[in-house]
Amino acid sequence: MLSAVRRVATANPASLMRPLASMASSAFSTSTYAYAPINVKNITVFGSGLMGAGIVQVAAQNNFNVTMVDLNPDALKKGQDIITSSLKRVAKKKFPEDANQQKQFIDKTMAQIKTSTDSEESSKDADLIIEAIVENLKTKQQLFSMLDKVAPEHTLFCSNTSSLPIAEIAKATERTDRFGGLHFFNPVPQMKLVEVIRTESTSQDSFDALVDVCNRMKKTPVSCKDTPGFIVNRLLVPYMMESLRIVERGEASPQDVDIAMKLGAGFPMGPFELADFVGLDTMKFIVDGWRKEGKIDANLVAPVKLLDELVAQGNLGRKSGQGFYPYNGVGGKK
Numbered sequence: 001m002l003s004a005v006r007r008v009a010t011a012n013p014a015s016l017m018r019p020l021a022s023m024a025s026s027a028f029s030t031s032t033y034a035y036a037p038i039n040v041k042n043i044t045v046f047g048s049g050l051m052g053a054g055i056v057q058v059a060a061q062n063n064f065n066v067t068m069v070d071l072n073p074d075a076l077k078k079g080q081d082i083i084t085s086s087l088k089r090v091a092k093k094k095f096p097e098d099a100n101q102q103k104q105f106i107d108k109t110m111a112q113i114k115t116s117t118d119s120e121e122s123s124k125d126a127d128l129i130i131e132a133i134v135e136n137l138k139t140k141q142q143l144f145s146m147l148d149k150v151a152p153e154h155t156l157f158c159s160n161t162s163s164l165p166i167a168e169i170a171k172a173t174e175r176t177d178r179f180g181g182l183h184f185f186n187p188v189p190q191m192k193l194v195e196v197i198r199t200e201s202t203s204q205d206s207f208d209a210l211v212d213v214c215n216r217m218k219k220t221p222v223s224c225k226d227t228p229g230f231i232v233n234r235l236l237v238p239y240m241m242e243s244l245r246i247v248e249r250g251e252a253s254p255q256d257v258d259i260a261m262k263l264g265a266g267f268p269m270g271p272f273e274l275a276d277f278v279g280l281d282t283m284k285f286i287v288d289g290w291r292k293e294g295k296i297d298a299n300l301v302a303p304v305k306l307l308d309e310l311v312a313q314g315n316l317g318r319k320s321g322q323g324f325y326p327y328n329g330v331g332g333k334k
C-alpha cells in the first residue's frame with residue numbers, strides 16, 4: 001500500500017485522484033450505481049450567496065448549464081452582482097486590451113446561468129445539485145429531503161458545507177449512494193482547491209463523477225473522508241480560534257496578528273481578515289456546531305465572547321460592511 005501511495009504521489013493531481021479513489025474504495029462500501037453513471041451537464045446550485053454565486057460562475061465559465069436558486073429575488077440579485085463583479089475581473093485578465101471581447105465573455109457566461117426561486121422546477125433536469133445554503137444541519141436536511149422527491153433518480157446530490165457531516169445531511173434522502181461533498185474555497189473563482197468528500201455509502205461511480213466535474217471546472221480535487229472539517233478546516237479552525245484567544249487575552253491586536261501571519265507565515269490573509277472575508281456568521285455556525293457535536297477537543301471550540309458579540313450585533317464582516325474591520329459598500333476595506 002505504501003509503495004502504491006508513493007507511486008501516485010508523483011503523479012499529476014488529476015490522475016492522483018483515480019488511484020486514491022480506488023484505494024479509498026477499499027475503505028468504503030463499493031455499492032455500484034442503481035443507475036447508469038452520468039456525464040454531468042446540468043447543475044443546479046442552491047444558495048446565491050458568497051459561495052453559491054462563485055460555484056455558479058465557475059460552472060458557467062466551464063460550459064455547464066447552471067441554475068442558481070435562492071429564497072427570493074433580492075438574494076438572487078445579490079448573487080448576480082457577485083458574479084458580474086467577479087467576471088469583470090476575470091474578463092480583464094483574459095482580454096486585457098479588448099473591451100469588446102471582455103463584454104462578449106461576460107455576456108456568454110451570464111447566458112449559461114438561469115436563476116429561480118422555484119426549487120422543484122429548478123431540479124427536474126439537474127444531473128448534479130450542489131447546496132450552498134446557510135450552515136445549518138436541519139435547514140440542509142429539509143432542503144435535500146424535499147429535493148429527493150422531485151429530482152430525477154440519477155441526480156447526484158452534494159453539499160458545500162464547511163463543517164457538517166455529509167452523512168448526516170445525506171440521511172435525509174433515499175440516495176445516500178449518490179450523495180457526496182464538494183467543498184469549494186472562497187473566493188471560488190480564484191481558489192483551485194475542491195475537497196471531494198465521500199461517505200461510507202457514496203458509490204465509486206458517484207465519487208468518480210464528482211471528481212470529473214471538479215476537473216472539468218479546472219479545479220484541483222483532493223479526496224477526504226467524512227470527518228470534522230475534512231482537511232483544510234480541521235487545521236484552520238484551531239488556528240483561527242487561537243487567534244481570537246490571543247486578542248481576547250489582550251496579548252496582541254487583530255491587526256498585528258494579521259500582519260504577523262502574512263509576513264511571518266506567508267498567508268495571503270491574516271485570520272481576522274479571513275474571518276471577515278468568510279463571514280462571521282458562518283464562522284460561528286461552524287464553531288457552535290462542532291462544540292455541540294462533541295467529536296473534537298472541546299477546548300479548541302470553546303466560545304469566545306468577541307466573536308459571539310460581533311455576530312449578535314450583525315457585524316458579519318465584508319458581507320455586512322463591518323466585522324473585525326470596517327468595509328465600504330462593495331466589500332472592500334475602508
Ligand SMILES: CCCCCCCCCCCCC[C@H](O)CC(=O)SCCNC(=O)CCNC(=O)[C@H](O)C(C)(C)COP(=O)(O)OP(=O)(O)OC[C@H]1O[C@@H](n2cnc3c(N)ncnc32)[C@H](O)[C@@H]1OP(=O)(O)O
Pocket residue numbers: 086087089090093161162163184185186187189190191233236237240241243244268269271272274275278283284286287307
Ligand atoms: C478570527 C476569527 C476566528 C473564527 C473562528 C471560526 C473558525 C472557522 C474557520 C473555517 C472557515 C471555513 C470557510 C470555508 O469552509 C473554507 C474556506 O473557504 S477558507 C478561505 C480560503 N481562502 C483564503 O484563504 C483566501 C486568502 N486570500 C487570498 O487568496 C487573497 O487575499 C484574495 C482573496 C484572492 C484577494 O487577493 P489580493 O491579492 O488581496 O487582492 P487582488 O484583488 O489583487 O486579487 C488577487 C488575484 O485574485 C483575483 N481575484 C480575487 N478575488 C476574485 C474574485 N472574486 N473573482 C475573480 N478573481 C478574483 C484577482 O483578480 C487577482 O488576480 P491576478 O491579478 O493576481 O491574476
Ligand SMILES: NC(=O)c1ccc[n+]([C@@H]2O[C@H](COP(=O)([O-])OP(=O)(O)OC[C@H]3O[C@@H](n4cnc5c(N)ncnc54)[C@H](O)[C@@H]3O)[C@@H](O)[C@H]2O)c1
Pocket residue numbers: 046047048049050051052069070071075131132133134135136139143160161162163183184185186277278279282
Ligand atoms: N463563506 C465561505 O468562505 C465558505 C467557504 C466554503 C464553504 N462554505 C459553506 O457554504 C455554505 C454557504 O456559505 P456562504 O458563505 O455562501 O453563505 P451566505 O450566507 O453568503 O449564503 C447563503 C445563501 O443561502 C440562501 N438560502 C438559505 N436557505 C435557503 C434555502 N432553503 N433555499 C435556497 N437558498 C437558501 C440565503 O438566502 C443566502 O443567499 C455554508 O454551508 C458554508 O459553510 C462557506
